[in-house]
Amino acid sequence: MARIGILGATGYTGVEISMILERHPEAEVAFISSEASAGLNLSSVFPRLSGCRKVNALTLRKAQDCQSVSVDAVFSCLPHGASAEACLPFAVGGAAVVDLSADFRLRDPEDYPRWYGKPHPRPQSLADAVYCIPELHRSRLNGRKLVASPGCYPTSVLLPLVAILRAGLVGAGPIIADSKSGVSGAGRKATLEYSFCETNESLHAYKVGHNHQHLGEMRQEIAQWGAAPQLVFSPHLVPMQRGILSTLYVPLAVGATGAKVRAALEDTFRNEPFVKVLSEKDGLPATAHVAHSNRAHIAVSSLPDESMAVVVCVLDNLLKGAAGQAVQNWNAMAGLDETMGLTP
DSSP states (O other): OEEEEEETTTSHHHHHHHHHHHTOTTEEEEEEBOSSSTTSOHHHHOGGGTTOHHHHTSOOBOGGGGTTSOOSEEEEOOOTTHHHHHHHHHHHTTOEEEEOSSTTTOSSTTHHHHHHSSOOSOGGGGGGEEEOOHHHHGGGTTTOSEEEOOOHHHHHHHHHHHHHHHTTOBOSSOEEEEEEEOGGGGOSSOOGGGSHHHHTTOOEEOSTBTTOTTHHHHHHHHTTSSSOOOEEEEEEEOSSSSOEEEEEEEEBOTTOOHHHHHHHHHHHHTTOTTEEEOOGGGOOOOGGGTTTSSOEEEEEEEOTTSSEEEEEEEEOTTTTTTHHHHHHHHHHHTTSOTTTTSOO
């Protein structure tokens, strides 16, 4: 049994990790932290977790008070900036750390203030971290102890896009990523713009084009493929609790076709339990098809002249886009079956 700590256990992703670890056969929860709810147990904050024996045996503590607890691994679900300060002592002590914030996603410390508005809290530690979507980057883990788990939007974009880039099928011109997310993607902290009355029966775009903070990590990953094309990213908020649907408009190289794009995706994900590439007869995916699971579904269409492929990817932003992928990363780090504790 591995002893696991959860920093920020009362946020949406922290709660999801708690529920995954509750059923994980190789995990014992050693501590759970919350700055606002210290002294309570988790079911006092989320009554629906009253049946979770592992986590409810513990009392929520402030993050600083957890540093003396001996653990094998830590999931950090704290906000950007705060996460690096809280989780690095565990990494220094030899624990595996999976950070769900953006603090270790960008390799160049100069990129961090551009996207997050302040200097990086621990730039000297960036070289120790690896950015990992397991289906694309698991070879990067290779004994590493500090993993930056990707954002939800980037997972939905990079899963198909990196596979297409690797196959050499992308032509000249910008790639457009049009993404739509449920409100839980904004986190649990209440703000007016994410309240029921502001979001219900409404759909709106925000931080469009070149402004959303997740664009930094997406550009970083696609830049590895030579003269990487320009990526235009336009996120939208939709009035549902969870789920992401990203539609990518990808210019095709000479001789490339939609069928070749689908074949490249099928080849990349053929043996991946959490990624399904839909056939033409399957139609297009919907967020309801993957809700409450660690799955991603991908479909491909193309223009009649084969100048562009239209690729649709759906996933649950709280699971494959956050908590589920984080546990998948830890499973891989620990040498366990990546599906352990997760819904395939």
